[in-house]
Amino acid sequence: MEGFGRLPEECISEILSLTTALDASRSSILSKEFRSAGSDDVVWERFLPPDYEDIISASVSPVTYDSKKQLYLTLSHSPIFINGGKMVT
Incomplete structure (x- = not known):
């Protein structure tokens, strides 16, 4: 090392x-x-997906994170509803 x-x-x-x-x-x-x-x-x-900022801004509930690692883990473990709750990502 x-x-x-x-x-x-x-x-x-x-x-x-x-x-x-x-x-x-x-x-x-x-x-x-x-x-x-x-x-x-x-x-x-x-x-993260290239359009992660668009995905987060389309979320029905606020997505909060302190780092990109935390955002990645949050999105990986907890799907979010987008487009007025009609889609899950």
Whole structure:
């Protein structure tokens, strides 16, 4: 892990964003650098659908989140109603 530990956090974030959400989550056990990089919004935004902002704005109920990781986990585990409650995403 020593080699990766010397990389800037932005590089580690970029590498993690090219993996899967599960891999990004699991990487946090590798080192403190990976834990920090694995929580970066840059990583988690890549796992969200390209139109996630439109989806959230069409939600019947407000969708609140503090980070893109939290948003990803919320949308993955709790479907939201959109279009006046006629559709679920």
